[in-house]
Structures are given as structure tokens and as C-alpha cells.
Amino acid sequence: MRADRLVSLVLLLRRHGRLSATALARELEVSTRTVLRDVEALSAAGVPVYAERGRHGGFALLPGFQTELTGLNHDEALALLVAGSRRGAQAFGLGAALASAMRKVVDALPEHYRSTAAGAARRLLIDPGTDLLARRQAVEEVPDAVVAQVRRAVFAGHKLRIHYAAAGQAPKWRTVDPIGLVTVREQGYLLATRSGEDRTYRLSRIRAAEELAEPAQRPDLVDLDRAWQERGTRFRAGADQVTALVRVHPACRKDLVDTALAVHAEETDADGWLRLEVAFQDSRHAEWALWQLSTGAEALTPPWLRTTLRDRATAIATRYGAPS
Template sequence: MRASRLLSLLLLLQTRGRMTARELAEALEVSVRTVYRDVESLSAAGVPVYADRGPVGGYQLLGGYRTRLTGLTTEEAEALFLAGMPGPAAELGLGTVLATAELKLQAALPTELAVGSGRVRDRFHLDAPSWFRDSEPTPHLAALADAVWADRLVEVRYRRWKTPREVTRTLAPLGVVLKAGRWYLVARADEDVRTYRVAAILELTVLEENFTRPTEFDLAEFWQSWTDQYERSVYRTEAKVRMTAAALARMAYVFPPAMARGARQAAGAPDETGWLHTTVPIESIKHGHTELLKLGAEVEVLGPPELRDRFTATARALVALYPAAEPDQVPNRR
């Protein structure tokens, strides 16, 4: 275990350059004291690692030093092949590159590792898009990815929901994200970092001008923070309802995750008839009406009043469309 950690520390310094003891500790999930001991062990073994003192100091390898200790374990080789995403890679313009890289990797692996990695591809497959949704056309994705790699500014004509519907912006593209089969661009516009649907980009021009990528920016961290904030901002109100326990369980399959999760967390205990009280996060009265209709007669809306009034009107309209059958019209089921 310690030998593996020492190798990881060495590869971190080789790939990232100067790192502080705290940054190394966080990356390796150990204490700072453990990092100190590991650096001393590497130095004793002849690895030219040295420390710069001061507030901007840290550990780094002597210039030009490269380790050849890059052997893969069976689990690491299998994980590399599991990480392959042929569909998204092709959309980024990297489909052929990925296939070639996998062939080279497999050819370079020892026989036992090559066989194991091939078994992973035979048994696991990633299908990124969600159910019942066609993939969005993203004709500008490959060019956008090139601009991200090269730190080049882009000018986009973009379609949005609010007016004016079409706007032109100059953006510094920081990264692209694939979320449930949809591609998003994370870019700096003026001084703010924002997200854009790649499918909504109508025109894209990669400019000659480069931009300086902020050193502190972390794409994964930003995306997690943005999605959390987005979910909180979307569901601006809530519906108070009475529903069956069976309907609450079914919400996980027919409702957006945030709505189903919120309803479960707020749910009281079912009474003797199997009904319970809870609150459901909703975007608006119209949205709540559309979504909660999925539960039919297994939910009663208690508030807000505007939402209950909508359900009352819907129920009356349904009665008008489907009047109760007269007694002599009910089929004899004997």
C-alpha cells in the first residue's frame, strides 16, 4: 500500500509540477505528516525531489527527471478500458483517436492484462443519453473542443429562452460537460463563469486571440456547485399534498429526482388507510399541475390554493368528458 502511495506521489509531481504538502495530502487522501515522511523516503531512495520554502513554495522534482515506473496493475488496466466512451469521443471528434489509443494500449500490455481489459469491454457498456430522448445535434462541438484545448476565444451566436432570443457573445471556453446525453459549455463571459447548451449554439467562430485560463478553476468542482444551485433555483415553491404510500414510491420512476427526493424527505408516516402528507418541490403552479397529474386519483393537492383550483377544474372537465354510467348501462359481470 505504501509503495503504491509513493509511486502516486512521484507521478503527481511529475505530471503537475510543484505541489504543496497540503495539496499532495488532499490528492493522496493522507495527512500532511504522512506526505513529509513519504518525501523523505523518496529522497533517501535517490529521487531528486526538493522543497521550496515560503508562501508560494512546495515540492517538485529536479528539472528533467522522469520516472519509468508506469506499470499497470490488472485493476488499473481494466479501469482504463472501462473509461472509454466511443459515442461522446466521436462527438468530440476523437473517435478514431480513442480507438487507436486503445489498440496501442492493448498491444503494449502483457498478455494477462490485455485479456482482462478485453473482458471489461465485453461485459460493460456506457450508454450516456437518458431514456426516451433523442440526442441533440451539436455541429459545433468538435470545433468548440479544439478551442478548449488551445485556450482560444470563441464568438458564438446563441439561442436562449428569454428575449432577445438570439445573442452574440465572445466567450473564453473553459470546458465541456456531458450531462444525461446533452453537451454543455462552461465558459467565462466578461468576469462571470456561465453554462451554455452546445445544441443552442447557432454559429461559432474560433478567434485567433488566446485567453489565460484561471489557474484556480476546477471544472468538476464548478459543475457540481452549478448543478446544485440550478436545482435549488428551479424549484422555487412547493405543493402541499396528501397521497398514497404507493404513489410516493412510484414518484422515483416518473418524476424528476429533485421532486421525488424532496417528497420522500418531507413525508410523514402513512395512516391506517395508506395515505400520508408531504410537500413536493415544484417550479410553478403550471409545472406542479402537469407533474402531479401523473399520480391520478392517488394524490390530493391541499395547497397552494391556485394549484388546488386547477385540479378542481381538471376534475370537473374529466367528469364532463367521462360522465358516470347509468345503472342499466353497467355491464353484467356475473
């Protein structure tokens, strides 16, 4: 890992010309003391790194220095394969590898293309941290050590031991046969089997992981897209699913349909409102989805859903009816 970091340090200096120890430490995700040690190691190896003192000083390479240290390692190549989603790389613990790989790609470009590509890249922004309403996008944090063990077991085809905290339960150890990794809307999932049964684990709920030496019991070939669709179908058909009859204003139809699991029936009332039979994941999902639509929707059935929404609205009205 230190060799990769030294290569990244050289490439950063080649790209930016001069960088302070603090800036290098931030880019490489290490301490400034580590950067100083790395610079010393590069100098000892014959790489012409020199320091410039003063307010605008920093480290730089002698003009004209060239290096062939651009080969991608395994994680960097893998990061580029999932670079279509920068957040996907983050979800799989490959964020640092992606940054390192991109530095090597830029360094390998001819000088003319390098400057052109850098300029074009500044004109593109993919998946910013907030939307137009300044709402932050939820990103689940998974420790690098955990996701690295999971990743290795998936690629090597070995059994995996995980300390997993299911929703509402205390963490416990279990041994699984990993099949693949999936990221959906900033959330990472491990697809696996346990005792021959399909299992899906959210990466952020894995507290610790250990790759085992024993081979995993799994097919040699897998269609992850199909496996994910099949698991999603089974999940949506779970025992907790709620079906509701909802009257919705046409302007709110898309919001309702995008939130619901499925639409089983639809018709138009005499006043122009729509009447939809929709399925939700569970009672909390149904309550949340209809609450977001405010007066743009009305739950007709089941009765308990109407009661829940009425009680919630009454409590809100009472709270705001009193002086602050």
C-alpha cells in the same frame, strides 16, 4: 485527419481479417469512394492490402503483416479519458476518436489478451439506447464542427464566440470566457463566464462557434465538480421555483423525491400517507411531476396547482368519454 483514417483502416483489417468497402466506410464514417482511395494510397505506401472478389470478398492484409502505427493522437487520448461514459464522449464530439482509439488499444494487446478482451467485451453492455420498457434515451445532437471549436477554446484558454439560442429566444452572438465542459444525463454543457458573471450554456443550443485568438479571463485551476454544484444550487433557487405541499402514497414517495429539487419537510398522516413539502424548478416541472404519479399523489397547495391538475384531468376524461 487522413493519416489517422489510414491507420484506422489498417487496424480494422488486422482485427477483422477481411472487410468489404461498405463495412469499412461505415466504421470510418466516410464514403465507399473514399475507402477505395485510401486502399490505393496504402498500397502505394507499401502496405500489403489486397482485394478478394466475390460475394464474400473484401479487402484484407497479407498474413503476418505487422505495423507499429498504434500511437494515440490528442483527441483519441482525450476520448479514452472520458470513455467511462461512451455517451459522454459522444456529447463532447469525441465519438469517432473514441472508436479509433479503442481500435489502437486492441491492436496493441498481445494476441492472447486481444482475443480474451474481445470476448469479454461482448459480455458487457453499457448505456444501451433504450431501457427495459423500450423507451429511447434522449441524446442531444451537436454538430462536430461546433463542439470542436468549443473544445479547442476550452483547452487553449481562448475566448469563444457562440451563436446561442436561449430557451424561447432567437439565437444571438455572444463572446464568453470558457471554463470547462460537463455532461449530465446525455446533455452537454459549457461552463463559462461573460463579463465576469457565471454562465452555463447547453451545447445543443449553440448554433455556431468560433475560437478567438484573445486569451480567456479565467483562473488557471478549476474544480469543475464544485463549480457545477454551485451553479446548480443557484439555478434551483431561481425566482421561478415552486414549493408545494403534497400528500403521497408511500409506494410513490421515491418517485416524487427523485423528481423534486428538494424536500423541506415530511410527516406521516393518520391513514399512512405521507405529507411532504417539496420544491420544483417551476410551474411546468411541478405539474409534470405530480401528473406522473396519477392518483398516488395529491397537491394540497398552492391552489393554482390543484386547479391546473384538475382541469387537465377533466379535459382528458372528456376526450375519452366520447366514442372514438
